Amino acid sequence: MPDPLLKVFRRIDLCFERGEGSWLYTEDGEAYLDFASGIAVNSLGHNHPHLVAAVKAQLDKLWHTSNLVRIPDGERLATRLTDACFADVAFFANSGGEANEAAVKMARRYHSAKGSPERYRIVTFAGAFHGRSLAMIAATGYAPYLEGFGPRVDGFDQVPLGDWDALEAAITPQTAAILLEPIQGEGGLHCLAPETLQRLRALCDEHGILLIFDEVQSGVGRTGKFFAYEWSSIEPDIATLAKGIGGGFPMGVCLATREAASGMTAGAHGTTFGGNPLAMSAGNAVLDIVLDQAFLDRVLETAQLLHDGLHRIAHDYPDIVAEVRGTGLLQGLQLHGETAPLVELLRIHRLLAVPARENVVRFAPPLTVLPEEIGDAIRRIEMTADLCRESQREKPGAQPISTNAALSVDPCALPANAGARL
Numbered sequence: 001m002p003d004p005l006l007k008v009f010r011r012i013d014l015c016f017e018r019g020e021g022s023w024l025y026t027e028d029g030e031a032y033l034d035f036a037s038g039i040a041v042n043s044l045g046h047n048h049p050h051l052v053a054a055v056k057a058q059l060d061k062l063w064h065t066s067n068l069v070r071i072p073d074g075e076r077l078a079t080r081l082t083d084a085c086f087a088d089v090a091f092f093a094n095s096g097g098e099a100n101e102a103a104v105k106m107a108r109r110y111h112s113a114k115g116s117p118e119r120y121r122i123v124t125f126a127g128a129f130h131g132r133s134l135a136m137i138a139a140t141g142y143a144p145y146l147e148g149f150g151p152r153v154d155g156f157d158q159v160p161l162g163d164w165d166a167l168e169a170a171i172t173p174q175t176a177a178i179l180l181e182p183i184q185g186e187g188g189l190h191c192l193a194p195e196t197l198q199r200l201r202a203l204c205d206e207h208g209i210l211l212i213f214d215e216v217q218s219g220v221g222r223t224g225k226f227f228a229y230e231w232s233s234i235e236p237d238i239a240t241l242a243k244g245i246g247g248g249f250p251m252g253v254c255l256a257t258r259e260a261a262s263g264m265t266a267g268a269h270g271t272t273f274g275g276n277p278l279a280m281s282a283g284n285a286v287l288d289i290v291l292d293q294a295f296l297d298r299v300l301e302t303a304q305l306l307h308d309g310l311h312r313i314a315h316d317y318p319d320i321v322a323e324v325r326g327t328g329l330l331q332g333l334q335l336h337g338e339t340a341p342l343v344e345l346l347r348i349h350r351l352l353a354v355p356a357r358e359n360v361v362r363f364a365p366p367l368t369v370l371p372e373e374i375g376d377a378i379r380r381i382e383m384t385a386d387l388c389r390e391s392q393r394e395k396p397g398a399q400p401i402s403t404n405a406a407l408s409v410d411p412c413a414l415p416a417n418a419g420a421r422l
């Protein structure tokens with residue numbers, strides 16, 4: 001069959017018809033436990049009644065007006081976001097990459113407006129992921145994403161994570177800002193310690209440069225606080241959110257202090273779709289749930305269960321698992337071998353996960369995941385690990401994980417409460 005879709009994704013031959021909470025269902029009614037959440041996007045799970053009702057109500061009223069006029073729900077969302085964090089102002093975009101573009105432009109413009117247009121360079125860290133635009137692949141600095149796209153956009157200097165000498169050497173009179181993820185999502189779930197963030201803040205203050213946190217993946221309650229940086233005692237000048245903020249509706253936001261945003265005057269930046277009424281209804285509905293302290297406390301409780309379960313697996317399967325990475329509801333297993341075969345075996349056990357770099361299998365369930373669903377996922381991971389082991393025993397010296405062996409697994413033998421919520 002001719003496939004008219006651009007082949008930039010290695011798509012799995014699997015599709016879903018509907019979702020409910022932490023579960024996705026195929027047309028045949030097969031239930032998958034969704035610990036991928038559309039790559040940390042479905043923060044409230046699938047078909048969350050409050051989110052659905054809010055967006056449906058907006059659908060019947062008004063979809064789009066443009067930023068040439070006021071959008072009251074956007075003003076409300078901006079007020080709620082800025083009240084909840086360090087920021088004074090918000091710029092709405094449609095994606096994480098666009099939110100980061102706004103952040104980088106803002107940092108450059110800040111110095112330019114202060115009479116230092118030569119200060120435009122941004123320091124980033126190896127293992128980063130900031131998006132796929134030409135500027136953001138330069139910020140990301142990952143060779144496979146840069147390959148074949150011509151000259152790398154100038155203005156980004158990358159240093160190894162944790163190398164303070166390299167970092168200090170990279171800061172020059174041309175540096176505008178340091179941009180980083182408090183938890184590197186795509187890069188393999190490296191968590192930066194609160195002390196590291198504090199030291200970065202001090203370094204920025206010392207050099208008069210801005211600190212930008214890309215919380216596109218780590219934000220919106222994923223770590224049990226609204227922003228991951230809140231686990232430290234410091235605050236950035238600029239921070240970006242996307243993924244979870246729309247609960248599945250595409251949107252991003254760049255948040256900043258009034259000072260950091262001082263260069264962004266009328267006409268300096270723009271977007272046609274960003275902040276449209278539909279996106280704002282989704283964002284406000286997500287905040288209704290996620291800004292509740294009791295909700296964040298429950299995220300911490302389920303995160304603890306995930307942490308305990310993954311550590312037990314790391315302990316029981318040292319031949320397969322190198323270490324547990326991540327925090328909150330963004331955790332994973334670093335494997336000794338490749339991730340792709342294990343992720344495929346997990347899928348055969350009807351558990352969805354996402355690979356990250358450095359052989360990490362990432363679990364990012366909806367923030368609404370139930371304690372028993374964490375237990376269910378852990379059992380599925382254990383069954384997968386058993387299968388890996390068996391195939392290793394059968395064929396010593398063979399590929400550590402063979403998917404052929406898994407194909408004989410009977411999905412009916414899965415834990416009894418699969419899909420129990422329906």
Ligand SMILES: *Cc1c(COP(=O)(O)O)cnc(C)c1O
Nearest residue numbers: 095096097129130131185216217
């Ligand atoms: C996903 C991601 C992005 C890019 O977001 P898009 O919506 O795909 O543009 C940027 N930064 C981080 C940390 C991400 O996880």
